[in-house]
Amino acid sequence: MQIESGCDSRRDLPIGMFDSGVGGLTVLKALRRRMPCESILYLGDTARLPYGTKSAETVTRYALQASARLVERDIKLLVVACNTVSATALEPLRNAYPGIPVIGVVQPGAQASCRASATGRIAVIATESTIRGRAYERAIHAIRPDAQTTGAPCPLFVPLAEEGWLDGPLVEGIAARYLNPIFHPASGSGRPETPDCLVLGCTHFPLLAGAIRNVIGDGVTIVDSAAITAKAVEAELRARGLERRATECGETRFMATDDVPRFSRTGGLFLGTPVAPDEVELVDL
Incomplete structure (x- = not known):
């Protein structure tokens, strides 16, 4: 599929998005807020989550399969709404679909952190796979070579978010175990000065x-x-002349690879609006 710049026939096509589950719905929510006229097709690969504990080879294979399902529905742009995939499989996706713009979440986050940090001391929290791949570190240093980056995996944040456990002593206690070594180091620990910027490097974390x-x-x-x-x-x-010019709100459609009731229930939590089970199509990859 090739996209011609400024081609009116493609303006009304949906934006395709995928994630390993419902975390990418935080990106969808932001897209809805910023571009309410755009239609969006979202795929959550709930049968194979989490991606954050998988190898780079497995994540790449899953990403190509999920994106293929979106591309066959005819989309004008692909959003990789998953930090793990953005960190490991963005180039294979761009090579697979040279005519479709592919945007991940790592590069925009790295650019924003470099602008936001006055000192250049930036911390990133994410899944184990994202931290292990050091994608944020590479992206930040490419923009700001003098930056001092600290990465910390926070794997328990994902199930907490999906269960709707978002605050209270238990959640803050877990957060403190992950974050205190970075932002409140013990005196005499020899750690450098603490960061002035924290990147939420997983779509569940907001x-x-x-x-x-x-x-x-x-x-x-x-x-x-x-x-x-x-x-x-x-x-x-x-930039490509592909923004939708309609005045009415765009349509949002959902697909999941397993457990539609759970996707519906948890998805409503992430979006802040209900997602009815009959709005979610069950697909196999």
Whole structure:
């Protein structure tokens, strides 16, 4: 499929998005807010989540399969609404679909953190796979070579978000175990000065932003890559002449690879609006 710049026939096609589950709905929510006229087709690969504990080879295979299902429905732009895939499989996706713009969440988040940090000390929290791949570190240093980056995996944040456990002593206690070594190191530990910017490097993590803020304090800028990614999508569509010109709100459609009732229930939590089970199509990859 090839996309011609400024081609009116493609303006009304949907934006395709995929994630390993419902976390990418935080990106969808940001897209809806920024571009309400755009139609969106979202795929959650709920049968094979989480991606964050899988090998790079497996993540790439899953990403190509999920994206193929979206591309066959005819889309004008592909959003990789998953930090793990953005960190490991963006180039294979771009090679697979050279005529379709592919936007991940890592690069926009890295750019925003470099702008937001006054000191260049930037912390990134994400899944184990994203931290292990060091994609944010590479992206940040490419923009700001003098930056000092610290990465920390926070695997328990994902199930907490999906269960709707977003605040309270238990959640803040877990957040403190992950974040205190970075933002409140023990005296005499020999650690460098603490970061002034924190990147939420997983699309689940914005739901826990309140608990995270209570742990790290008010002096740290939190970068939510979902909102930054929505801005990048808008800019890409405008640059290619592909923004939808209709005045009515676009349509949002959902697909999941397993457990539609759970996708519906948890998806409503991430979107802030109900997702009825009959709005979710069960697909096999």
